[in-house]
Amino acid sequence: MTLQALLSGQGLMFLFFAVAAIASGLLVVILQNPLRAALSLVINLFSVAGLYLSLNAYFLATVQVIVYAGAIMVLFLFVIMLLNMGQANLNTSYRGVRTIIAFSSAIGFGGLMSAVALKGQPDVMLPADAMVTGSSAGSVEGIGKVLYNPNLPWLFAFEWTSFLLLVAVIGAVVLAGKRQQPSEDKA
Amino acid sequence: MSELLNSPVWRDLFVNNADQIPWYAEFVRSLLRFVIALAGGLGSVPILVWLERRLLGFWQGRLGPNRVGPFGLLQPLADALKLMMKEDITPTNVDKTLYYLAPAIALVPVICSLTVLPWNSSSDWGAVAPHLNVGILFLLAVASIEVYGVILAGWSSNNKYSLLGGLRASSQVISYELGMGLSIIAVLLMTGTLAMQELVHSQTIATNVPIPDSNYSVWTQSVSAGFWNWNIFKLFPFGLVAAVVYMISMIAETNRAPFDLPEAETELVAGFHTEYTSFKFAMFFMGEYANMMIVSAICVTLFLGGYTAPWGILGQLPASWTFFPSSVLNFVNHVVIAPAWLFIKLYTLISFFILVRASQPRLRYDMLMHFGWKVLLPTALANVVLVATSMALQQLFGAVGHFIAVGIAGCLATIVLWVAYLHWKARKSGDEASRLPIRRESVVRAIAARMPVED
Numbered sequence: 079m080t081l082q083a084l085l086s087g088q089g090l091m092f093l094f095f096a097v098a099a100i101a102s103g104l105l106v107v108i109l110q111n112p113l114r115a116a117l118s119l120v121i122n123l124f125s126v127a128g129l130y131l132s133l134n135a136y137f138l139a140t141v142q143v144i145v146y147a148g149a150i151m152v153l154f155l156f157v158i159m160l161l162n163m164g165q166a167n168l169n170t171s172y173r174g175v176r177t178i179i180a181f182s183s184a185i186g187f188g189g190l191m192s193a194v195a196l197k198g199q200p201d202v203m204l205p206a207d208a209m210v211t212g213s214s215a216g217s218v219e220g221i222g223k224v225l226y227n228p229n230l231p232w233l234f235a236f237e238w239t240s241f242l243l244l245v246a247v248i249g250a251v252v253l254a255g256k257r258q259q260p261s262e263d264k265a
Numbered sequence: 266m267s268e269l270l271n272s273p274v275w276r277d278l279f280v281n282n283a284d285q286i287p288w289y290a291e292f293v294r295s296l297l298r299f300v301i302a303l304a305g306g307l308g309s310v311p312i313l314v315w316l317e318r319r320l321l322g323f324w325q326g327r328l329g330p331n332r333v334g335p336f337g338l339l340q341p342l343a344d345a346l347k348l349m350m351k352e353d354i355t356p357t358n359v360d361k362t363l364y365y366l367a368p369a370i371a372l373v374p375v376i377c378s379l380t381v382l383p384w385n386s387s388s389d390w391g392a393v394a395p396h397l398n399v400g401i402l403f404l405l406a407v408a409s410i411e412v413y414g415v416i417l418a419g420w421s422s423n424n425k426y427s428l429l430g431g432l433r434a435s436s437q438v439i440s441y442e443l444g445m446g447l448s449i450i451a452v453l454l455m456t457g458t459l460a461m462q463e464l465v466h467s468q469t470i471a472t473n474v475p476i477p478d479s480n481y482s483v484w485t486q487s488v489s490a491g492f493w494n495w496n497i498f499k500l501f502p503f504g505l506v507a508a509v510v511y512m513i514s515m516i517a518e519t520n521r522a523p524f525d526l527p528e529a530e531t532e533l534v535a536g537f538h539t540e541y542t543s544f545k546f547a548m549f550f551m552g553e554y555a556n557m558m559i560v561s562a563i564c565v566t567l568f569l570g571g572y573t574a575p576w577g578i579l580g581q582l583p584a585s586w587t588f589f590p591s592s593v594l595n596f597v598n599h600v601v602i603a604p605a606w607l608f609i610k611l612y613t614l615i616s617f618f619i620l621v622r623a624s625q626p627r628l629r630y631d632m633l634m635h636f637g638w639k640v641l642l643p644t645a646l647a648n649v650v651l652v653a654t655s656m657a658l659q660q661l662f663g664a665v666g667h668f669i670a671v672g673i674a675g676c677l678a679t680i681v682l683w684v685a686y687l688h689w690k691a692r693k694s695g696d697e698a699s700r701l702p703i704r705r706e707s708v709v710r711a712i713a714a715r716m717p718v719e720d
Binding site for chain 1: 397402403406409417419431435436439442459
């Protein structure tokens, strides 16, 4: 990205949200207090939503806020608050394993990033009718037309994703449902 | 005067179309629209507080505040002064950052959601952000982050009652958000748009007025086509069901009676804002009332025709009054009458909610969750499916299709009610026969377990 592109309105927006995303992402890892780390993650999700906005993907941005910041992170906070997790609970166990995992995932992510940077252009070409341009790009209509188009490969993936979610919902119901209690009275 | 009106700056600020003005004019316009929204939104909080206390007094056979000013109208002002003059106490062991942040987080999303509320059909001045085409999704997103203020307030106060209140509030809000979202989806299916302005247009006769020399080709002007075109009456029982589900979840969402468990005094002192005083408390208070106003305004926009009149002629001055210049007629129609209808509907709806508060006892917590997840959510979900069915059948069979869908809905409702009745009957007969003795026995056992054993 050239300097001139960065100084346009969209570029400034990108800069702001990118810096916010990286800073809050670092805070998630660095902060000792689990509640604050979770709140940094909320800020991070908002920044990513802002990045989507700067790409004109309004639908994706709002859905990101609704699903991640509004629902999933609230449940995270719930668990943290209910268990009343302090700093002491965190740093006791599996120190060595955690270090290994942290290093290996850092190396993996770094490799991925450098591969993208070296390659430059993605070699995935969209079919012509998947290109939604103009004002409908990133809007609900645009996404719907691409996602539900039977000539494109994404309809299948979409349906299977929803099927997977259904399986998860049923699993949650089964796991959380009432167990058959062994009858304890009549003693 | 005419010199001013024809000056380029004035034309940029108030006359030209949005795509023909420099960026500073757009900025000033946005600022002005936001000031209008704030004045309407936060300015109606004191009126709301006064209305609520007077109406509660009326329904409970009391007088209500009637001493400060005419009819006690200045009472909210006195209350606000009192709140600001009070000592601002910060308890010792609170998490300071989050404790200070929480009231702001509770108030800011409420103000944000003002931005997409349309108050007239003008394409430039009809809302703070009149061209946002994902308006209703934006509202849902903002509503879903409101809960953070409550959670953080409860947690950072370092007080178990606050924490319990915060947890209750957030789980309640999350649960009822689902029913709310599904009832909104039913409306979106009927209207086929996410933009708030177009939601209103779809409930009226919308005429497209061409805008010359502009990238925006038309200005959609909506004139009321009568209240029977409102979404609440569309696809007859389905629109009504969606509206009722929305209204119930909206009361739960704003934590008001009979769903005001987060602030149940008998159990939790004052819930999540127990430790807050002075202006920080005032911010929670303000946020709560502003939130109530905004969810009602959204309800009006979604289901009750928004800013349009219930009947065409009530929404505008007669076009035959040609002794006024057309600019004056336009101004009165769009700036006076349209917002006036919005406010009339809004306050009628809010008065209804105050009546609900005055007349209904508070639910128990498990009843609240039971109702939200096992009654409201399935109803809303079935409603969405039935709306879709009705629309699909209407494409196949014309208007008859809707009646087929209504028939399906009737069969479903009958089956569900019948099964519920059977369950109720079985439980009722089972209560006397088997459940009570076991319960008594277990109580005795529990007491015996705690008694000191004497050998």
